[in-house]
Amino acid sequence: VKKTIIVFSGDLDRALAAFIIANGAAAMGDEVTMFFTFWGLSVIRRPTGRSTTPRSRLQRLFVRMLPRGPGRLPLSRMQFLGMGPPLMRRAMADRHVPDLDSLIATAREQGVKFVACSMSMDVLGFQPEDLIDGVEVAGVASYLADADTANVNLFV
Amino acid sequence: VKKTIIVFSGDLDRALAAFIIANGAAAMGDEVTMFFTFWGLSVIRRPTGRSTTPRSRLQRLFVRMLPRGPGRLPLSRMQFLGMGPPLMRRAMADRHVPDLDSLIATAREQGVKFVACSMSMDVLGFQPEDLIDGVEVAGVASYLADADTANVNLFV
Amino acid sequence: VKKTIIVFSGDLDRALAAFIIANGAAAMGDEVTMFFTFWGLSVIRRPTGRSTTPRSRLQRLFVRMLPRGPGRLPLSRMQFLGMGPPLMRRAMADRHVPDLDSLIATAREQGVKFVACSMSMDVLGFQPEDLIDGVEVAGVASYLADADTANVNLFV
Numbered sequence: 262v263k264k265t266i267i268v269f270s271g272d273l274d275r276a277l278a279a280f281i282i283a284n285g286a287a288a289m290g291d292e293v294t295m296f297f298t299f300w301g302l303s304v305i306r307r308p309t310g311r312s313t314t315p316r317s318r319l320q321r322l323f324v325r326m327l328p329r330g331p332g333r334l335p336l337s338r339m340q341f342l343g344m345g346p347p348l349m350r351r352a353m354a355d356r357h358v359p360d361l362d363s364l365i366a367t368a369r370e371q372g373v374k375f376v377a378c379s380m381s382m383d384v385l386g387f388q389p390e391d392l393i394d395g396v397e398v399a400g401v402a403s404y405l406a407d408a409d410t411a412n413v414n415l416f417v
Numbered sequence: 418v419k420k421t422i423i424v425f426s427g428d429l430d431r432a433l434a435a436f437i438i439a440n441g442a443a444a445m446g447d448e449v450t451m452f453f454t455f456w457g458l459s460v461i462r463r464p465t466g467r468s469t470t471p472r473s474r475l476q477r478l479f480v481r482m483l484p485r486g487p488g489r490l491p492l493s494r495m496q497f498l499g500m501g502p503p504l505m506r507r508a509m510a511d512r513h514v515p516d517l518d519s520l521i522a523t524a525r526e527q528g529v530k531f532v533a534c535s536m537s538m539d540v541l542g543f544q545p546e547d548l549i550d551g552v553e554v555a556g557v558a559s560y561l562a563d564a565d566t567a568n569v570n571l572f573v
Numbered sequence: 574v575k576k577t578i579i580v581f582s583g584d585l586d587r588a589l590a591a592f593i594i595a596n597g598a599a600a601m602g603d604e605v606t607m608f609f610t611f612w613g614l615s616v617i618r619r620p621t622g623r624s625t626t627p628r629s630r631l632q633r634l635f636v637r638m639l640p641r642g643p644g645r646l647p648l649s650r651m652q653f654l655g656m657g658p659p660l661m662r663r664a665m666a667d668r669h670v671p672d673l674d675s676l677i678a679t680a681r682e683q684g685v686k687f688v689a690c691s692m693s694m695d696v697l698g699f700q701p702e703d704l705i706d707g708v709e710v711a712g713v714a715s716y717l718a719d720a721d722t723a724n725v726n727l728f729v
Contacts, residue, residue, distance in 0.1 A: 285713035352631045401441035415728040416571040557597035572727040
C-alpha cells in the first residue's frame with residue numbers, strides 16, 4: 262500500500278521521525294513518497310556547492326540562512342545554542358541508530374520517492390542542483406494524486 | 418473525495434501550507450474541511466474589531482496577545498524578531514504566489530468548510546464575531562465525523 | 574474504525590489536542606492507538622521516581638533535562654518563561670475543560686492503547702519504569718501495522 266509524508270519541518274528530530282517511518286514502510290513493501298516543502302527543503306539540500314542561477318536579494322538571503330543538509334539541521338527542542346544536534350547525533354550513534362544521512366541513503370536504496378515542492382523552491386530560491394540527486398520537483402497536485410491513493414498520509 | 422486539515426498552528430508558514438493543500442484539493446473537486454483549533458484560531462481571526470462579550474482576565478490576556486489574522490502571524494522559522502514574516506510575504510509576492518489572505522478568499526470561494534473548535538474558543542475567550550464570516554463553530558465529534566469519511570487527514 | 578496518533582511533540586498544547594481527539598474517537602467506539610516518540614515520551618513520563626538502570630552520561634543529561642509528565646510540559650506558544658503553562662491550565666479549569674492528567678486517565682479508561690517508541694527510549698535513556706503504567710514498548714513496525722488498518726492517522 263502507499264504512504265505519503267509531507268516534510269514541512271527543517272528540524273533534525275522531525276526529519277529523523279519522517280525517515281524512520283518512511284524506511285519502515287518501504288521495508289514492509291509499501292510505496293512511499295516524501296514531499297519536501299518549505300524548511301523541509303533543507304533536509305535534502307546538498308551540503309556544498311551552489312547553483313549559479315541568478316537569484317533575487319531575498320532569495321540569496323534565504324539560501325544563505327537555510328541549513329545545508331542533514332549535518333546542519335537544528336533540533337525543535339534542546340537546541341542549546343547549537344550544542345543539541347551534535348549531542349543527539351552522538352546519543353544515536355551510541356545506541357547504533359543510523360544517522361539522518363544513512364536514513365536518507367537507505368530511503369533512496371529502498372525506492373522511496375523524493376519530491377521537492379516547486380512553489381517552495383521558487384519562493385526560497387532553490388534550484389534542482391541545490392538538492393541531492395534523484396529528487397523530482399512537483400506541485401501540490403502531484404502530492405494530492407499520491408495521497409489520494411495512499412492509506413497513510415502524514416504532515417511532519 | 419473528502420479531505421480534512423486540522424490547523425493547530427498559528428504560524429504563517431504552516432497556515433500557508435495548509436491552505437495550499439486545501440485549495441489544491443478543492444480545485445480537483447474534493448470536499449475539504451479545515452478545523453481551526455488552539456493557535457490556529459488566529460489564522461481566521463478578524464484583523465479589527467472586538468466582540469463585546471464579557472471575558473475573564475485570563476481570556477482578555479489571550480485575546481490581547483494572540484495575533485489578529487493573516488497579517489500578524491509569526492513564522493515558525495526565521496522569525497528574526499518580526500522581520501521574517503514581511504520578508505516571506507515579499508518573497509512570495511516576487512514569485513507571484515498568492516498571500517494568505519488571497520488563499521483564504523480562494524478557499525471560501527471554492528467552498529472549503531471552515532470550522533472553529535468550540536473548546537479552544539471557549540478557553541481562549543474567542544466569540545464567533547471575532548472570526549471572519551462563514552466559520553462554523555463545532556467540537557471534536559464534528560471533526561471526527563468528517564475525518565471518518567475522508568481519505569486524507571492532516572494535522573498541521 | 575481504528576485511529577492512530579503519533580505524539581512526537583512534548584508540548585502541553587499539542588498533547589492536549591492529541592488526547593482530545595483520541596478521547597473523542599474512543600467515546601465514539603473507535604479503537605485508538607497513541608504512539609509516543611521523541612519528546613512525546615515526556616507526556617507519559619512518571620512525575621517522580623527514577624529507574625535504577627545504568628545510563629550513559631548523555632542519557633543522564635536527556636533524562637535530567639526532559640520534562641517529567643503533564644505537569645511540567647511547556648507550551649509551543651506563549652511559554653512566557655514558564656508562566657504560560659499554568660495560565661493555560663487555569664484558563665482550561667475556568668472553562669471546566671479537563672486537564673491533561675484527566676484526559677490521560679480518561680484515555681486509559683476508554684481503552685486507548687499507549688505505545689512508547691522503543692528506539693526513542695533507547696536513545697534518550699528511558700526505561701519502561703520511567704513511564705506511567707500500561708504503556709507498551711514497540712517499534713515503527715508496530716505503528717505501521719496499526720496505521721495500515723486505521724482510517725485516520727495523525728502526526729502531532
